[in-house]
Amino acid sequence: MGSPFNRSRALTLHSMTPILILGAGRMGGAIAAGLAAAKAYAPDAFLLVDPHPGAEALDLAARGARLNPPLGELAQARTVVLAVKPQTWREAAKLYAPHLRPDATLISIAAGVSCSDLAAAFTTQVIARVMPTTAVAISKGVASIWSASEIGRTTAATLFRPLGRVVELPDERFMDAATAVSGSGPAYLYALAEAMSAAGVAQGLAPDAAAELARATLIGAAALMEASPLSPAELRAQVTSPGGTTAAALSVLQGEQGLPQLMTKAVAAAVARARELG
Numbered sequence: 506m507g508s509p510f511n512r513s514r515a516l517t518l519h520s521m522t523p524i525l526i527l528g529a530g531r532m533g534g535a536i537a538a539g540l541a542a543a544k545a546y547a548p549d550a551f552l553l554v555d556p557h558p559g560a561e562a563l564d565l566a567a568r569g570a571r572l573n574p575p576l577g578e579l580a581q582a583r584t585v586v587l588a589v590k591p592q593t594w595r596e597a598a599k600l601y602a603p604h605l606r607p608d609a610t611l612i613s614i615a616a617g618v619s620c621s622d623l624a625a626a627f628t629t630q631v632i633a634r635v636m637p638t639t640a641v642a643i644s645k646g647v648a649s650i651w652s653a654s655e656i657g658r659t660t661a662a663t664l665f666r667p668l669g670r671v672v673e674l675p676d677e678r679f680m681d682a683a684t685a686v687s688g689s690g691p692a693y694l695y696a697l698a699e700a701m702s703a704a705g706v707a708q709g710l711a712p713d714a715a716a717e718l719a720r721a722t723l724i725g726a727a728a729l730m731e732a733s734p735l736s737p738a739e740l741r742a743q744v745t746s747p748g749g750t751t752a753a754a755l756s757v758l759q760g761e762q763g764l765p766q767l768m769t770k771a772v773a774a775a776v777a778r779a780r781e782l783g
């Protein structure tokens with residue numbers, strides 16, 4: 506199997522468009538807006554369907570995307586991104602499946618919803634699952650992809666490559682773990698910023714100063730990690746002098762029942778929830 510990037514060259518823009526986004530909320534809107542901002546596709550390459558479209562979808566519609574076209578027009582779509590909540594995907598499938606062309610590629614980003622369930626509800630022959638992060642909106646996302654078919658993997662990789670990194674999973678069973686580590690991951694960083702800020706306040710910092718210090722520190726550290734070839738462990742070692750202040754903090758964070766154990770429990774809880782949603 507070649508890399509998704511080589512394979513993706515075989516797909517022309519024409520063979521993937523129009524791109525139909527079913528559910529243009531936070532993530533569906535971010536994907537469409539991110540692709541348009543990256544100039545991967547023009548706004549008029551998108552069909553957006555959503556009873557309450559988000560700001561990004563409305564902006565894209567003002568620039569040429571078709572918003573809530575008649576159901577008969579959905580048959581134009583060659584790529585269909587299912588981006589409704591996992592709780593409402595069956596209802597969406599009932600509404601839209603009869604209108605989709607069978608040779609379109611269905612790409613589902615719904616957490617926990619399996620390809621076999623999707624195949625039973627949609628008539629599209631090619632199905633892929635993708636778990637993106639919210640940073641796709643600014644082409645700094647990462648998308649875990651899986652499909653049983655080559656064309657599904659290629660289409661998904663081609664669609665998400667302009668939005669950041671693409672990680673191809675070897676088996677669908679890893680999708681829940683990728684969701685727990687990556688799809689939900691941005692929330693973990695924001696929770697860390699909140700906790701650091703609260704801890705600063707507990708040590709006497711003004712709330713505004715603590716919030717700014719926590720936020721800017723994490724943004725800067727993430728940017729350094731992006732720019733560096735070193736692993737997170739190596740970067741951590743670089744800023745930890747033996748016997749110093751950082752080492753004192755890490756002895757708590759990485760001690761018994763510290764961050765590794767907490768994160769293991771958190772990710773396991775996310776995996777369990779993905780299985781329930783599916």
Ligand SMILES: NC(=O)c1ccc[n+]([C@@H]2O[C@H](COP(=O)([O-])OP(=O)(O)OC[C@H]3O[C@@H](n4cnc5c(N)ncnc54)[C@H](OP(=O)(O)O)[C@@H]3O)[C@@H](O)[C@H]2O)c1
Pocket residue numbers: 527528529530531532533554555556557558559588589590591593596597600614615616636637638639688689
């Ligand atoms: N947000 C994330 O960080 C993230 C990350 C990875 C994957 N995902 C996946 O992305 C999917 C969407 O999540 P989200 O956070 O973007 O949710 P969201 O903001 O609620 O977006 C879903 C959108 O779908 C609309 N919708 C509901 N039923 C519909 C229907 N029948 N036809 C068309 N649109 C319909 C909703 O409208 P109403 O508001 O009227 O219900 C809403 O605007 C989920 O399956 C989730 O697992 C999300």
